[in-house]
Amino acid sequence: MSTPFRYTEPTPPRSATGRVADVYEQISRDFGIERPPTFVVLSSAPEILVPAWALLRESLIAGAGDRTGKELAALGVSLTNKCPFCVDAHTMLLHATGDHALAERLARGERPKDEEHARVLDWGRATRVPGTDPMPYPFPREHAPAYLGTALVFHFINRVVSALLTEQLLPWNAQRLRAVRSVAGRAVGRSVRRRAVPGAALSLLDDPGPAPAWTAGTCVGPAYAALRSAARGSHRAASGDADLLDAEDRGLVREALRSWDGSHPPLALDGVPDRRERPAARLAILAALAPYRITDEDVAAWRRPEHTDRCPVRVVAYGAFAAVDRIESALPLPATGETART
Known part of the structure; x- marks a missing residue:
């Protein structure tokens, strides 16, 4: 039987233990979806799974603001990142909010009728470009931590999904049928x-480190800090093994992201290392800039017999968060009188 997973074979969720089992329990209760591939694919690397779920929960699900608005922001992010799996998922989740007409307009590729909805969708799209001025926000200023957290976590998740899952949200792409979208959303x-009560996912985290000031003391802050710490360190392999990305690989990733302007790379993949020379750097850079361009040949050139399923998850997570880091670090400074960001 075919599965949605590329390059990994995650342990069946029913066999999960420890923090992975705790995450699945929260996902089932708060997300309403049993064993979503979006998170199952990360289960081979629990140190990535846990903070990724925490950030999504504390921003999209439990964070301040309207769920329809945050779904629109996440949809805008997914559209600009060319992630059809996540585009379909957010369209169905808009049905779940009760906004059926809005969901179907978007499924047809049309703009929302409501101008506020359209502005939020456009804002989500614009977040791919580092340094884009998000002000004035198309939502109340006090909701910004949740909206920014939602956008940033889906910049991460889109890249993981595009790299490690197929495009089929449901078997035979059944989500492309209006009736299926509606029924799945209503379910x-x-x-x-x-x-949802904020903070429930934070008990799953290790010490997350300092949160950026834009999180304004909300539960989004520790979750973001934990994902940042885990993803930045995901170049390391298991204890005693060589790094998955060595110092030169990491330097190439930093160089590729330093001047990145949010554009999608050309067909020739100018500036991306050759898979025969620096396969790990190539994989991480593609995960950051164009994960949908990762091929079987790219993975085969990098993977070694000693690489477990944890390894491709960690390399992809490193590259995916490099893009998030570039976007987050380029957030414009707030206006005079607002709290400065770190």
Whole structure:
């Protein structure tokens, strides 16, 4: 039987233990979806899975603001990142919020009728370009931590999904049928519309480190800091093994992201290392800039017999967060009188 997973074979969720089992329990309760491939694919590297879930939960699900608005922001991010799996998922989740007409307009590629909805969608799209001025926000200023957290976590998740999953959200792409979208959305509607208590995912985290000031003391801050710490360190392999990305590889990734302007790379992949020379750097850079361009040949050139399923997850996570880091670090300074960001 075919699976949605590329390059890994995650352990079945029913066999999960420890923090992975705790994450699945929260996902089932708060996300309303049993064993979503989006998170199952990360389960081979629990140190990445846990903070990725925490950031999504504390921003999209439990963070301040309207769920429809945050789904629109996440959809805008997914559209600009060319992630059809996530585009389809957010379209179905808009059905779950009860906004059926809006969901179907977007499924047809049309703009929302409501101008506020359209502005939020455009804002989500614009976040791919580092340094884009997000002000004035198309949502209340006090909701910014949740909206920014939502955008940043989906910049990460889009890249993981595009690299490590197929494009089929449901078997035979059934989500492309209006009736299936509607039924699937309604099935999780109760969970989506239920108010989640902020902070429940934070107990799953190790010491996350300092949170950026834009999180404004919300639960989004520790979750973001934990994902940042885990992803930045994901170039390391298991204890005693060589790094998955050596110092030169990491330097190439930093160089590729330093001047990145949010554009998608050309067909010739100018500036991306050759897979025969620096396969790890190539894989991480593609994960950052164009994960949908990762091929079987790219993975085969990098992977070694000693590489477990944890290894491709960590290399992809390193590259994916390099893009998030570039976007987050280029967030414009707030206006005079607002709290400065770190």
